[in-house]
Amino acid sequence: xxxxxxxxxxxxxxxxxxxxxxxxxxxxxxxxxxxxxxxxxxxxxxxxxxxxxxxxxxxxxxxxxxxxxxxxxxxxxxxxxxxxxxxxxxxxxxxxxxxxxxxxxxxxxxxxxxxxxxxxxxxxxxxxxxxxxxxxxxxxxxxxxxxxxxxxxxxxxxxxxxxxxxxxxxxxxxxxxxxxxxxxxxxxxxxxxxxxxxxxxxxxxxxxxxxxxxxxxxxxxxxxxxxxxxxxxxxxxxxxxxxxxxxxxxxxxxxxxxxxx
Amino acid sequence: xxxxxxxxxxxxxxxxxxxxxxxxxxxxxxxxxxxxxxxxxxxxxxxxxxxxxxxxxxxxxxxxxxxxxxxxxxxxxxxxxxxxxxxxxxxxxxxxxxxxxxxxxxxxxxxxxxxxxxxxxxxxxxxxxxxxxxxxxxxxxxxxxxxxxxxxxxxxxxxxxxxxxxxxxxxxxxxxxxxxxxxxxxxxxxxxxxxxxxxxxxxxxxxxxxxxxxxxxxxxxxxxxxxxxxxxxxxxxxxxxxxxxxxxxxxxxxxxxxxxx
Numbered sequence: 001x002x003x004x005x006x007x008x009x010x011x012x013x014x015x016x017x018x019x020x021x022x023x024x025x026x027x028x029x030x031x032x033x034x035x036x037x038x039x040x041x042x043x044x045x046x047x048x049x050x051x052x053x054x055x056x057x058x059x060x061x062x063x064x065x066x067x068x069x070x071x072x073x074x075x076x077x078x079x080x081x082x083x084x085x086x087x088x089x090x091x092x093x094x095x096x097x098x099x100x101x102x103x104x105x106x107x108x109x110x111x112x113x114x115x116x117x118x119x120x121x122x123x124x125x126x127x128x129x130x131x132x133x134x135x136x137x138x139x140x141x142x143x144x145x146x147x148x149x150x151x152x153x154x155x156x157x158x159x160x161x162x163x164x165x166x167x168x169x170x171x172x173x174x175x176x177x178x179x180x181x182x183x184x185x186x187x188x189x190x191x192x193x194x195x196x197x198x199x200x201x202x203x204x205x206x207x208x209x210x211x212x213x214x215x216x217x218x219x220x221x222x223x224x225x226x227x228x229x230x231x232x233x234x235x236x237x238x239x240x241x242x243x244x245x246x247x248x249x250x251x252x253x254x255x256x257x258x259x260x261x
Numbered sequence: 262x263x264x265x266x267x268x269x270x271x272x273x274x275x276x277x278x279x280x281x282x283x284x285x286x287x288x289x290x291x292x293x294x295x296x297x298x299x300x301x302x303x304x305x306x307x308x309x310x311x312x313x314x315x316x317x318x319x320x321x322x323x324x325x326x327x328x329x330x331x332x333x334x335x336x337x338x339x340x341x342x343x344x345x346x347x348x349x350x351x352x353x354x355x356x357x358x359x360x361x362x363x364x365x366x367x368x369x370x371x372x373x374x375x376x377x378x379x380x381x382x383x384x385x386x387x388x389x390x391x392x393x394x395x396x397x398x399x400x401x402x403x404x405x406x407x408x409x410x411x412x413x414x415x416x417x418x419x420x421x422x423x424x425x426x427x428x429x430x431x432x433x434x435x436x437x438x439x440x441x442x443x444x445x446x447x448x449x450x451x452x453x454x455x456x457x458x459x460x461x462x463x464x465x466x467x468x469x470x471x472x473x474x475x476x477x478x479x480x481x482x483x484x485x486x487x488x489x490x491x492x493x494x495x496x497x498x499x500x501x502x503x504x505x506x507x508x509x510x511x512x513x514x515x516x517x518x519x520x521x522x
Binding site for chain 1 (some may be wrong): 352371372373375378380384385386410412414417418420421422423424425426427428429430431432433434435436437438439440441442443444446447448449451452453454455456457458459460461462463464465466467469470471473474475476477478479485488489492493498501502503505506509510512513
Protein backbone atom coordinates (compact mmCIF):
# COMPACT_ATOMS: atom_id res chain seq x y z
CA UNK A 1 0.00 0.00 0.00
CA UNK A 2 1.00 3.60 -0.61
CA UNK A 3 0.78 5.35 2.73
CA UNK A 4 1.00 8.99 3.83
CA UNK A 5 1.97 9.64 7.46
CA UNK A 6 0.35 12.72 8.99
CA UNK A 7 2.45 13.19 12.11
CA UNK A 8 5.99 12.24 13.03
CA UNK A 9 5.96 11.60 16.79
CA UNK A 10 6.88 8.45 18.72
CA UNK A 11 3.83 6.48 17.66
CA UNK A 12 3.93 7.67 14.03
CA UNK A 13 7.61 6.77 13.83
CA UNK A 14 7.19 3.29 15.30
CA UNK A 15 4.19 2.59 13.09
CA UNK A 16 5.77 3.92 9.87
CA UNK A 17 8.93 1.87 10.42
CA UNK A 18 6.92 -1.29 11.11
CA UNK A 19 4.82 -0.73 7.96
CA UNK A 20 7.85 -0.09 5.79
CA UNK A 21 9.43 -3.27 7.10
CA UNK A 22 6.36 -5.17 5.94
CA UNK A 23 6.82 -3.89 2.37
CA UNK A 24 4.47 -0.92 2.36
CA UNK A 25 5.56 2.29 0.70
CA UNK A 26 5.59 5.42 2.84
CA UNK A 27 5.25 8.14 0.21
CA UNK A 28 5.10 11.27 2.38
CA UNK A 29 5.58 12.38 5.96
CA UNK A 30 3.73 15.48 7.07
CA UNK A 31 4.60 17.44 10.19
CA UNK A 32 4.17 21.09 11.11
CA UNK A 33 7.82 21.19 12.08
CA UNK A 34 10.23 20.69 9.16
CA UNK A 35 12.79 18.91 11.34
CA UNK A 36 10.40 16.18 12.52
CA UNK A 37 9.06 15.65 9.01
CA UNK A 38 12.56 15.45 7.58
CA UNK A 39 13.72 12.96 10.20
CA UNK A 40 10.97 10.41 9.68
CA UNK A 41 10.99 11.00 5.89
CA UNK A 42 14.70 10.13 5.86
CA UNK A 43 14.09 6.97 7.90
CA UNK A 44 11.31 5.85 5.56
CA UNK A 45 12.87 7.16 2.32
CA UNK A 46 9.89 9.38 1.60
CA UNK A 47 9.09 13.02 0.94
CA UNK A 48 8.81 15.41 3.86
CA UNK A 49 6.09 18.06 3.74
CA UNK A 50 4.98 20.73 6.19
CA UNK A 51 1.84 21.89 4.37
CA UNK A 52 -1.27 19.76 4.01
CA UNK A 53 -1.97 21.20 0.54
CA UNK A 54 1.04 19.22 -0.65
CA UNK A 55 -0.44 15.85 0.36
CA UNK A 56 -0.67 13.47 -2.64
CA UNK A 57 -4.18 12.38 -3.65
CA UNK A 58 -3.43 8.83 -4.78
CA UNK A 59 -2.31 7.20 -1.52
CA UNK A 60 -4.21 4.09 -0.38
CA UNK A 61 -4.11 5.16 3.24
CA UNK A 62 -3.56 8.32 5.28
CA UNK A 63 -2.49 7.73 8.89
CA UNK A 64 -3.22 10.63 11.20
CA UNK A 65 -1.06 10.35 14.30
CA UNK A 66 -0.74 13.70 16.04
CA UNK A 67 -1.50 14.93 19.56
CA UNK A 68 -5.22 14.78 20.50
CA UNK A 69 -5.60 18.56 20.54
CA UNK A 70 -4.10 18.96 17.04
CA UNK A 71 -6.23 16.23 15.50
CA UNK A 72 -9.29 18.23 14.45
CA UNK A 73 -7.17 21.02 13.03
CA UNK A 74 -5.38 18.64 10.67
CA UNK A 75 -8.67 17.00 9.73
CA UNK A 76 -10.18 20.34 8.74
CA UNK A 77 -7.35 21.10 6.35
CA UNK A 78 -6.98 17.55 5.02
CA UNK A 79 -7.42 17.91 1.25
CA UNK A 80 -8.16 14.36 0.05
CA UNK A 81 -11.91 14.22 0.72
CA UNK A 82 -12.39 10.82 -0.95
CA UNK A 83 -9.35 9.23 0.68
CA UNK A 84 -9.15 6.59 3.45
CA UNK A 85 -7.92 8.18 6.67
CA UNK A 86 -7.40 6.52 10.03
CA UNK A 87 -6.35 8.03 13.33
CA UNK A 88 -4.43 6.36 16.16
CA UNK A 89 -5.78 8.08 19.29
CA UNK A 90 -7.15 6.16 22.27
CA UNK A 91 -9.83 8.52 23.47
CA UNK A 92 -11.03 10.19 20.26
CA UNK A 93 -14.15 8.68 18.65
CA UNK A 94 -13.93 7.46 15.07
CA UNK A 95 -16.63 9.92 13.98
CA UNK A 96 -14.34 12.89 14.49
CA UNK A 97 -13.41 12.36 10.81
CA UNK A 98 -16.90 11.98 9.39
CA UNK A 99 -17.31 15.52 8.07
CA UNK A 100 -13.85 15.63 6.56
CA UNK A 101 -13.31 12.43 4.61
CA UNK A 102 -15.41 9.66 2.99
CA UNK A 103 -13.60 6.62 4.36
CA UNK A 104 -12.29 6.63 7.90
CA UNK A 105 -11.35 4.44 10.77
CA UNK A 106 -9.07 3.90 13.75
CA UNK A 107 -5.95 1.86 14.38
CA UNK A 108 -5.13 2.24 18.06
CA UNK A 109 -2.03 0.40 19.30
CA UNK A 110 -2.48 -0.25 23.03
CA UNK A 111 1.08 0.42 24.05
CA UNK A 112 3.28 3.24 25.27
CA UNK A 113 6.09 4.29 22.95
CA UNK A 114 9.28 6.03 23.93
CA UNK A 115 12.51 6.84 22.17
CA UNK A 116 14.65 4.96 24.70
CA UNK A 117 12.91 1.59 24.55
CA UNK A 118 12.00 -0.53 21.52
CA UNK A 119 8.85 -2.59 21.83
CA UNK A 120 7.95 -5.69 19.85
CA UNK A 121 5.12 -4.66 17.51
CA UNK A 122 3.97 -8.27 17.04
CA UNK A 123 2.82 -8.35 20.71
CA UNK A 124 0.93 -5.05 20.67
CA UNK A 125 -2.89 -5.26 20.64
CA UNK A 126 -4.13 -3.25 17.64
CA UNK A 127 -7.66 -1.95 18.14
CA UNK A 128 -9.45 -1.43 14.84
CA UNK A 129 -12.59 0.35 13.71
CA UNK A 130 -13.77 1.57 10.29
CA UNK A 131 -16.90 3.19 8.85
CA UNK A 132 -17.42 0.41 6.29
CA UNK A 133 -16.91 -3.34 6.17
CA UNK A 134 -14.80 -2.99 3.08
CA UNK A 135 -12.36 -0.59 4.72
CA UNK A 136 -12.39 -2.61 7.93
CA UNK A 137 -11.11 -5.60 5.95
CA UNK A 138 -8.35 -3.48 4.42
CA UNK A 139 -7.34 -2.34 7.89
CA UNK A 140 -7.52 -5.86 9.29
CA UNK A 141 -5.16 -7.20 6.64
CA UNK A 142 -2.72 -4.37 7.21
CA UNK A 143 -2.83 -4.75 11.02
CA UNK A 144 -2.64 -8.54 10.89
CA UNK A 145 0.73 -8.33 9.18
CA UNK A 146 2.05 -6.12 11.98
CA UNK A 147 0.69 -7.82 15.09
CA UNK A 148 -0.61 -11.17 16.26
CA UNK A 149 -3.28 -9.41 18.33
CA UNK A 150 -5.80 -7.54 16.18
CA UNK A 151 -9.22 -6.72 17.65
CA UNK A 152 -12.38 -4.93 16.69
CA UNK A 153 -12.91 -2.28 19.36
CA UNK A 154 -15.68 0.34 19.14
CA UNK A 155 -15.13 3.99 20.01
CA UNK A 156 -17.00 3.51 23.28
CA UNK A 157 -14.99 0.42 24.19
CA UNK A 158 -11.82 2.33 23.38
CA UNK A 159 -12.80 5.00 25.91
CA UNK A 160 -13.26 2.34 28.60
CA UNK A 161 -9.95 0.82 27.61
CA UNK A 162 -8.35 4.18 28.20
CA UNK A 163 -9.78 4.48 31.74
CA UNK A 164 -8.87 0.86 32.46
CA UNK A 165 -5.30 1.60 31.41
CA UNK A 166 -5.22 4.50 33.88
CA UNK A 167 -6.11 2.06 36.68
CA UNK A 168 -3.89 -0.79 35.54
CA UNK A 169 -0.86 1.27 34.57
CA UNK A 170 -0.85 4.85 35.94
CA UNK A 171 -2.33 3.94 39.32
CA UNK A 172 -0.26 0.76 39.71
CA UNK A 173 2.81 2.76 38.92
CA UNK A 174 1.83 5.30 41.56
CA UNK A 175 1.55 2.55 44.18
CA UNK A 176 5.09 1.52 43.28
CA UNK A 177 6.24 5.14 43.55
CA UNK A 178 4.91 5.22 47.11
CA UNK A 179 6.73 1.98 47.95
CA UNK A 180 9.88 3.58 46.58
CA UNK A 181 9.36 6.68 48.74
CA UNK A 182 8.90 4.50 51.82
CA UNK A 183 12.03 2.45 51.16
CA UNK A 184 14.11 5.57 50.55
CA UNK A 185 13.47 6.60 54.15
CA UNK A 186 15.13 3.36 55.25
CA UNK A 187 17.95 3.58 52.72
CA UNK A 188 16.73 0.55 50.86
CA UNK A 189 16.98 0.61 47.09
CA UNK A 190 13.68 0.13 45.25
CA UNK A 191 15.14 -2.58 43.04
CA UNK A 192 14.92 -5.02 45.94
CA UNK A 193 11.20 -5.28 45.09
CA UNK A 194 11.75 -6.06 41.40
CA UNK A 195 11.44 -9.89 41.52
CA UNK A 196 8.37 -9.69 43.77
CA UNK A 197 6.69 -7.09 41.53
CA UNK A 198 7.40 -9.09 38.37
CA UNK A 199 6.05 -12.28 39.95
CA UNK A 200 2.92 -10.43 41.17
CA UNK A 201 2.25 -9.13 37.66
CA UNK A 202 2.82 -12.47 35.99
CA UNK A 203 0.47 -14.17 38.46
CA UNK A 204 -2.18 -11.52 37.81
CA UNK A 205 -1.82 -11.93 34.05
CA UNK A 206 -1.82 -15.73 34.26
CA UNK A 207 -4.90 -16.07 36.45
CA UNK A 208 -6.72 -12.79 36.85
CA UNK A 209 -5.87 -9.93 39.23
CA UNK A 210 -9.13 -10.35 41.17
CA UNK A 211 -8.28 -14.02 41.72
CA UNK A 212 -4.63 -13.44 42.62
CA UNK A 213 -5.28 -10.60 45.10
CA UNK A 214 -3.38 -11.20 48.37
CA UNK A 215 -2.25 -9.15 51.38
CA UNK A 216 -3.57 -8.09 54.79
CA UNK A 217 -6.61 -6.21 53.40
CA UNK A 218 -7.64 -9.20 51.27
CA UNK A 219 -7.37 -11.48 54.32
CA UNK A 220 -9.18 -8.95 56.52
CA UNK A 221 -6.10 -9.05 58.80
CA UNK A 222 -6.91 -5.97 60.90
CA UNK A 223 -3.93 -6.49 63.23
CA UNK A 224 -1.36 -6.22 60.43
CA UNK A 225 -3.21 -3.29 58.84
CA UNK A 226 -3.09 -1.38 62.15
CA UNK A 227 0.59 -2.20 62.61
CA UNK A 228 1.30 -0.87 59.12
CA UNK A 229 -0.75 2.29 59.72
CA UNK A 230 1.31 2.91 62.88
CA UNK A 231 4.52 2.55 60.94
CA UNK A 232 3.22 5.13 58.42
CA UNK A 233 2.53 7.71 61.14
CA UNK A 234 5.28 9.96 59.74
CA UNK A 235 3.32 10.59 56.56
CA UNK A 236 -0.34 11.58 56.44
CA UNK A 237 -0.35 10.96 52.72
CA UNK A 238 0.90 7.37 52.92
CA UNK A 239 -1.37 6.64 55.87
CA UNK A 240 -4.46 7.96 54.06
CA UNK A 241 -3.62 6.11 50.87
CA UNK A 242 -2.93 2.86 52.72
CA UNK A 243 -6.16 3.21 54.63
CA UNK A 244 -8.32 4.14 51.63
CA UNK A 245 -7.08 1.36 49.37
CA UNK A 246 -7.16 -1.24 52.17
CA UNK A 247 -10.78 -0.37 52.96
CA UNK A 248 -11.70 -0.61 49.29
CA UNK A 249 -10.08 -4.05 49.05
CA UNK A 250 -11.64 -5.37 52.26
CA UNK A 251 -15.02 -4.05 51.16
CA UNK A 252 -14.74 -5.64 47.70
CA UNK A 253 -13.89 -9.02 49.11
CA UNK A 254 -16.43 -9.09 51.91
CA UNK A 255 -19.51 -7.52 50.27
CA UNK A 256 -21.62 -10.61 49.45
CA UNK A 257 -22.84 -9.57 45.99
CA UNK A 258 -19.26 -8.83 45.00
CA UNK A 259 -17.48 -11.85 46.49
CA UNK A 260 -14.49 -12.94 44.48
CA UNK A 261 -14.28 -9.46 42.97
CA UNK B 262 25.94 -28.09 56.44
CA UNK B 263 23.57 -30.35 58.33
CA UNK B 264 20.20 -28.59 58.35
CA UNK B 265 16.91 -29.22 60.15
CA UNK B 266 13.77 -27.74 58.59
CA UNK B 267 11.14 -26.66 61.11
CA UNK B 268 8.11 -26.23 58.86
CA UNK B 269 7.09 -27.73 55.54
CA UNK B 270 5.05 -25.07 53.76
CA UNK B 271 5.64 -23.40 50.37
CA UNK B 272 8.60 -21.35 51.51
CA UNK B 273 10.18 -24.17 53.57
CA UNK B 274 9.83 -26.53 50.61
CA UNK B 275 11.36 -24.14 48.09
CA UNK B 276 14.20 -23.29 50.45
CA UNK B 277 14.95 -26.89 51.45
CA UNK B 278 15.07 -28.02 47.83
CA UNK B 279 17.36 -25.15 46.86
CA UNK B 280 19.71 -25.94 49.80
CA UNK B 281 19.79 -29.64 49.00
CA UNK B 282 20.64 -28.83 45.39
CA UNK B 283 23.63 -26.83 46.65
CA UNK B 284 24.98 -29.92 48.47
CA UNK B 285 23.65 -29.30 51.97
CA UNK B 286 22.22 -32.17 53.93
CA UNK B 287 18.64 -31.83 55.15
CA UNK B 288 18.63 -34.21 58.13
CA UNK B 289 15.09 -33.74 59.45
CA UNK B 290 11.81 -32.09 58.51
CA UNK B 291 9.49 -31.13 61.36
CA UNK B 292 5.83 -30.36 60.89
CA UNK B 293 2.84 -30.66 63.19
CA UNK B 294 1.04 -32.56 60.47
CA UNK B 295 2.57 -35.93 59.62
CA UNK B 296 1.60 -35.69 55.97
CA UNK B 297 3.41 -32.36 55.36
CA UNK B 298 6.51 -33.57 57.21
CA UNK B 299 6.56 -36.84 55.25
CA UNK B 300 6.16 -35.12 51.91
CA UNK B 301 9.07 -32.71 52.26
CA UNK B 302 11.18 -35.39 54.03
CA UNK B 303 10.70 -37.66 51.03
CA UNK B 304 11.68 -34.86 48.63
CA UNK B 305 14.83 -34.11 50.62
CA UNK B 306 15.62 -37.73 51.63
CA UNK B 307 15.47 -36.90 55.34
CA UNK B 308 13.65 -37.98 58.48
CA UNK B 309 10.15 -36.67 59.12
CA UNK B 310 9.22 -35.75 62.70
CA UNK B 311 6.09 -34.29 64.27
CA UNK B 312 7.45 -33.72 67.78
CA UNK B 313 10.08 -31.12 68.60
CA UNK B 314 11.62 -33.35 71.29
CA UNK B 315 12.87 -35.56 68.44
CA UNK B 316 14.95 -32.75 66.86
CA UNK B 317 18.64 -33.77 66.59
CA UNK B 318 21.11 -31.65 68.59
CA UNK B 319 24.08 -31.74 66.22
CA UNK B 320 22.70 -29.85 63.19
CA UNK B 321 24.62 -26.78 62.00
CA UNK B 322 21.46 -24.84 61.29
CA UNK B 323 17.78 -24.94 62.21
CA UNK B 324 15.46 -23.14 59.79
CA UNK B 325 12.15 -22.09 61.30
CA UNK B 326 9.64 -21.46 58.53
CA UNK B 327 6.10 -21.67 59.86
CA UNK B 328 3.14 -19.27 59.84
CA UNK B 329 3.73 -16.08 61.85
CA UNK B 330 1.23 -17.03 64.54
CA UNK B 331 2.83 -20.46 65.12
CA UNK B 332 6.36 -19.09 65.33
CA UNK B 333 6.61 -18.34 69.06
CA UNK B 334 5.01 -21.63 69.99
CA UNK B 335 7.67 -23.60 68.12
CA UNK B 336 10.41 -21.42 69.61
CA UNK B 337 9.22 -22.12 73.15
CA UNK B 338 9.44 -25.86 72.63
CA UNK B 339 12.64 -25.82 70.60
CA UNK B 340 15.02 -28.09 72.52
CA UNK B 341 18.49 -27.19 71.14
CA UNK B 342 19.26 -24.15 73.30
CA UNK B 343 22.85 -23.78 72.04
CA UNK B 344 21.94 -24.25 68.37
CA UNK B 345 21.84 -21.73 65.50
CA UNK B 346 18.25 -21.01 64.51
CA UNK B 347 17.00 -18.63 61.83
CA UNK B 348 13.46 -17.71 60.90
CA UNK B 349 12.16 -16.65 57.49
CA UNK B 350 9.31 -14.25 58.34
CA UNK B 351 9.04 -10.74 56.89
CA UNK B 352 7.41 -8.92 59.75
CA UNK B 353 8.77 -10.73 62.84
CA UNK B 354 11.79 -9.12 64.53
CA UNK B 355 14.95 -11.20 64.93
CA UNK B 356 14.80 -10.86 68.73
CA UNK B 357 11.74 -13.09 68.93
CA UNK B 358 14.27 -15.94 69.35
CA UNK B 359 16.52 -14.35 71.93
CA UNK B 360 15.10 -16.09 75.03
CA UNK B 361 14.99 -19.46 73.34
CA UNK B 362 18.31 -20.05 71.62
CA UNK B 363 21.92 -18.75 71.83
CA UNK B 364 22.55 -18.08 68.13
CA UNK B 365 19.80 -16.70 65.96
CA UNK B 366 19.12 -14.76 62.84
CA UNK B 367 16.83 -14.21 59.88
CA UNK B 368 16.88 -15.26 56.24
CA UNK B 369 13.91 -13.57 54.57
CA UNK B 370 13.43 -14.27 50.86
CA UNK B 371 11.55 -11.35 49.34
CA UNK B 372 9.35 -13.36 47.02
CA UNK B 373 5.95 -15.00 46.92
CA UNK B 374 5.94 -18.78 46.61
CA UNK B 375 3.15 -20.91 45.25
CA UNK B 376 2.81 -24.53 44.29
CA UNK B 377 1.79 -23.75 40.71
CA UNK B 378 4.72 -21.53 39.75
CA UNK B 379 8.45 -22.16 40.12
CA UNK B 380 10.60 -19.12 40.74
CA UNK B 381 14.32 -18.76 40.08
CA UNK B 382 15.99 -18.66 43.50
CA UNK B 383 19.10 -16.97 42.10
CA UNK B 384 17.07 -13.79 41.44
CA UNK B 385 15.39 -13.61 44.85
CA UNK B 386 16.69 -10.95 47.26
CA UNK B 387 17.68 -12.71 50.50
CA UNK B 388 17.50 -10.38 53.51
CA UNK B 389 19.88 -11.47 56.27
CA UNK B 390 20.34 -10.63 59.92
CA UNK B 391 22.12 -12.46 62.77
CA UNK B 392 22.90 -11.79 66.44
CA UNK B 393 26.67 -12.17 65.92
CA UNK B 394 29.17 -11.35 63.22
CA UNK B 395 30.36 -14.93 63.18
CA UNK B 396 26.89 -16.34 62.51
CA UNK B 397 26.16 -13.57 60.02
CA UNK B 398 29.14 -14.73 57.96
CA UNK B 399 27.88 -18.32 58.07
CA UNK B 400 24.48 -17.12 56.85
CA UNK B 401 26.02 -14.93 54.19
CA UNK B 402 28.01 -17.83 52.72
CA UNK B 403 24.97 -20.06 52.72
CA UNK B 404 22.72 -17.40 51.14
CA UNK B 405 25.36 -16.35 48.62
CA UNK B 406 25.34 -19.86 47.14
CA UNK B 407 21.56 -19.66 46.65
CA UNK B 408 21.07 -16.16 45.30
CA UNK B 409 22.97 -13.39 43.55
CA UNK B 410 21.18 -10.81 45.69
CA UNK B 411 22.08 -11.08 49.38
CA UNK B 412 21.55 -8.05 51.62
CA UNK B 413 21.90 -7.10 55.26
CA UNK B 414 18.47 -5.88 56.34
CA UNK B 415 17.64 -5.00 59.95
CA UNK B 416 14.38 -6.04 61.63
CA UNK B 417 13.08 -2.48 61.34
CA UNK B 418 14.00 -2.25 57.66
CA UNK B 419 12.28 -5.58 57.09
CA UNK B 420 9.05 -4.17 58.53
CA UNK B 421 9.21 -1.23 56.12
CA UNK B 422 9.95 -3.63 53.30
CA UNK B 423 6.77 -5.49 54.19
CA UNK B 424 4.63 -2.33 54.01
CA UNK B 425 6.36 -1.27 50.79
CA UNK B 426 5.50 -4.65 49.28
CA UNK B 427 1.85 -4.07 50.19
CA UNK B 428 1.90 -0.84 48.17
CA UNK B 429 3.97 -2.14 45.26
CA UNK B 430 2.30 -5.54 44.92
CA UNK B 431 -1.06 -5.86 46.73
CA UNK B 432 -2.24 -2.36 45.89
CA UNK B 433 -0.94 -2.44 42.29
CA UNK B 434 -2.69 -5.75 41.84
CA UNK B 435 -5.90 -4.21 43.16
CA UNK B 436 -5.67 -1.40 40.59
CA UNK B 437 -5.40 -4.07 37.89
CA UNK B 438 -8.40 -5.90 39.38
CA UNK B 439 -10.44 -2.72 38.98
CA UNK B 440 -9.30 -2.33 35.38
CA UNK B 441 -10.42 -5.92 34.82
CA UNK B 442 -13.83 -5.20 36.35
CA UNK B 443 -14.25 -2.17 34.12
CA UNK B 444 -13.32 -4.05 30.94
CA UNK B 445 -15.66 -6.91 31.80
CA UNK B 446 -18.58 -4.49 31.56
CA UNK B 447 -17.56 -3.82 27.96
CA UNK B 448 -16.87 -7.47 27.14
CA UNK B 449 -13.19 -6.81 26.69
CA UNK B 450 -10.80 -9.45 27.96
CA UNK B 451 -8.28 -8.20 30.54
CA UNK B 452 -5.36 -9.72 28.65
CA UNK B 453 -5.55 -6.88 26.14
CA UNK B 454 -3.73 -4.79 28.77
CA UNK B 455 -0.90 -7.29 29.27
CA UNK B 456 1.73 -5.73 26.96
CA UNK B 457 1.01 -2.23 28.29
CA UNK B 458 1.21 -3.40 31.93
CA UNK B 459 4.47 -5.26 31.34
CA UNK B 460 6.00 -2.25 29.60
CA UNK B 461 4.85 0.08 32.41
CA UNK B 462 6.47 -2.19 35.01
CA UNK B 463 9.72 -2.52 33.07
CA UNK B 464 9.93 1.25 32.63
CA UNK B 465 9.32 1.78 36.36
CA UNK B 466 11.99 -0.77 37.25
CA UNK B 467 14.46 0.63 34.72
CA UNK B 468 14.15 4.28 35.73
CA UNK B 469 12.15 4.69 38.91
CA UNK B 470 8.35 4.67 39.32
CA UNK B 471 8.30 8.30 40.51
CA UNK B 472 10.21 9.31 37.35
CA UNK B 473 8.15 7.20 34.97
CA UNK B 474 4.73 8.29 36.31
CA UNK B 475 2.42 9.30 33.46
CA UNK B 476 -1.31 9.79 32.89
CA UNK B 477 -3.95 12.53 33.20
CA UNK B 478 -3.43 13.10 36.96
CA UNK B 479 0.35 13.43 36.53
CA UNK B 480 -0.20 15.99 33.73
CA UNK B 481 -2.88 17.79 35.74
CA UNK B 482 -5.22 17.19 32.79
CA UNK B 483 -8.50 18.06 34.53
CA UNK B 484 -10.56 17.69 31.34
CA UNK B 485 -9.63 14.04 30.83
CA UNK B 486 -10.05 13.29 34.55
CA UNK B 487 -13.59 14.70 34.46
CA UNK B 488 -14.40 12.76 31.30
CA UNK B 489 -13.20 9.57 33.00
CA UNK B 490 -15.18 10.29 36.17
CA UNK B 491 -18.29 10.72 34.02
CA UNK B 492 -17.69 7.38 32.37
CA UNK B 493 -17.40 5.77 35.83
CA UNK B 494 -20.79 7.14 36.96
CA UNK B 495 -22.21 3.60 37.09
CA UNK B 496 -19.95 2.68 40.01
CA UNK B 497 -19.48 4.76 43.12
CA UNK B 498 -16.55 2.57 44.11
CA UNK B 499 -14.61 3.05 40.88
CA UNK B 500 -15.41 6.76 40.84
CA UNK B 501 -14.20 7.28 44.42
CA UNK B 502 -11.06 5.26 43.85
CA UNK B 503 -10.27 7.08 40.60
CA UNK B 504 -10.84 10.40 42.28
CA UNK B 505 -8.84 9.63 45.43
CA UNK B 506 -5.79 8.25 43.64
CA UNK B 507 -5.85 10.99 40.99
CA UNK B 508 -5.93 13.69 43.67
CA UNK B 509 -3.02 12.04 45.50
CA UNK B 510 -0.98 11.93 42.29
CA UNK B 511 -1.77 15.52 41.28
CA UNK B 512 -0.96 16.68 44.78
CA UNK B 513 2.35 14.78 44.87
CA UNK B 514 3.48 16.24 41.59
CA UNK B 515 2.42 19.82 42.20
CA UNK B 516 3.35 20.35 45.87
CA UNK B 517 6.64 22.29 45.57
CA UNK B 518 8.59 20.47 48.33
CA UNK B 519 7.65 17.18 46.75
CA UNK B 520 8.21 17.96 43.08
CA UNK B 521 9.39 15.00 41.08
CA UNK B 522 7.93 12.67 43.71
